[in-house]
Amino acid sequence: MTDAGSGLPTGEPVISIRGVSKTYGDGFTALSDVDLDIEQGEIFALLGPNGAGKTTLINIVCGIVGASAGRVLVGGNDNVAKYRQARELIGLVPQELHTDAFETVWNTVSFTRGLFGKKTNPAHIEQVLKALSLWDKKDGEIMTLSGGMKRRVMIAKALSHEPRILFLDEPTAGVDVELRKDMWNLVRELRGTGVTVILTTHYIEEAEAIADRVGIINKGRLILVDEKAALMAKLGxxxxxxxxxxxxxxxxxxxxxxxxxxxxxxxxxxxxxxxxxxxxxxxxxxxxxxxxxxxxxxxxxxxxxxxxxxxxxxxxxx
Amino acid sequence: MNWRGVYAIYRFEMARTGRTLLQSIVSPVISTTLYFVVFGSAIGSRITDVGGVSYGAFIVPGLIMLSLLTQSLSNAAFGIYFPRFIGTIYEILSAPVSAFEITLGYVGAAATKSLMLGVIILATASFFVPLEIAHPLAMLFFMVLTCFGFSLFGFIIGIWADNFEKLQLIPLLVITPLVFLGGSFYSIDMLPDVWRTVSLFNPVLYLVSGFRWSFYEIADVSPLVSLTAITFFLGACLMIVWLIFKTGYRIRA
Missing domain, CATH: 3.30.70 (Alpha-Beta Plaits)
Incomplete structure (x- = not known):
């Protein structure tokens, strides 16, 4: 059975991570034997101190970094063997502000859509830019934008190809209150359309305010995963x-x-x-x-x- | 095959060319003009014909090759190095595009740019010297192979380089000397025996020779040998790129 909206199998985790480890060339072990299932349509918060392995885990799922061991299924597709099907489902907003300088907002967002193999759809791009209050900046060069605006551009890029899964890596680091509010509204709206959202943060309030489930990671090990409410009741x-x-x-x-x-x-x-x-x-x-x-x-x-x-x-x- | 992805990269790279028109088109045209003025007119008028071709016309294929080689290298190298440097490479790596598609997008754009440049230089040259092209199709073929081969080589450099200095190292210290010593401005017949033998170890000689043959039917080495050499070079570069993506060298940690 598949969900009519997303074409994803229902009842199965949208992301399934099994035994994933990562040891870098210099011998540093960033992840040890991580097992994690992300349910379709949930907001999952991955909590952990700096250097815990949150970004490495995201980068492995998205295909930016290769795992040393283990496997990842995205929408039932192995993210190495069937990387195209797996990656098409994912939108990624990385932690750092990696943007081009001279491209216009409109072009850079359209570029991402093309890169993901989607047919041009100006109406969708318009909708995304408007939702992120970027519409009046669409013809501006990215380098003329403020840091907060650049963060919005990166979110717009990630949403340009209509992903079913959105990764937000430390989305509110260095972000003002207004953008934070906008972002949470957007995340809730996305969940309303069935999009699964996975965010990493070291701000607990964030996870507490928005997540359905919380995973806690430290020193490359996933210590605990539970419903936020259950977690608080269990350990509270x-x-x-x-x-x-x-x-x-x-x-x-x-x-x-x-x-x-x-x-x-x-x-x-x-x-x-x-x-x-x-x-x-x-x-x-x-x-x-x-x-x-x-x-x-x-x-x-x-x-x-x-x-x-x-x-x-x-x-x-x- | 994700053609839309290839096109997105290609278009992005071509737009970058558009923004740096002065540096990428105007500057090579000016430097070529200077070569013609100095070597072709000033010095060339005192040099006798080479193989029945006036010296000014003789250096045209070499001059085009000089620009094609250096521009293909630096365009392709910069094209892939810059996203790595500023971090936007994350997007390419997390997109549903294969190694082949990524390479095709970047190298295709760099090669297109070099081809355009080659045609512009050829047109510029026709203002200074009477040009005849004996085998236009062969000429075009050599040009396309060279542009792709050296764009691929540049792509490899752009992946290997981890700072701006390394990015310039090979184009400046290896390619430029090889082009100058590869018979761009002379026939190796003009050299003493020892240096003629040494020249035969210079891969660029085969490119320039084959290319010049397509213009004037004069060559230092057989055009078939030239063709084999450039094809071999292209194949070797393809193999290295394949290995780079296979092992994730400098791309996927």
């Missing part, structure tokens, strides 16, 4: 904050076992607990708080952010 810790009527100067001895923290000049008691454990200890704590004679006027809980999870994981594997 919660803070229980008790607002006290009367400030404390010290934590009462009867509560010492809970590892509480006193904040806000003694007006707030903070208890951190594991969401997944069967006994969170919340009830017991509340009882003990009552026994200690403290009056609680408000209770609040806060989920720890992806960033906290991420920092914890990266430290564990370091």
């Amino acid at each position: 810790r919660k803070d229980l904050m008790l607002q006290l009527e009367k400030p404390l100067t010290a934590i009462p001895e009867s509560l010492a076992a809970y590892g509480l923290e006193l904040r806000n000049g003694g007006r707030e008691l903070v208890y951190t607990f594991d969401v997944v454990s069967k006994r969170t200890g919340v009830t017991r704590l509340l009882n003990d708080v009552k026994k200690a004679g403290l009056t609680v006027c408000d209770i609040e809980t806060k989920q720890s952010s992806l960033e906290d999870i991420f920092v914890g994981l990266v430290k564990e594997t370091a």
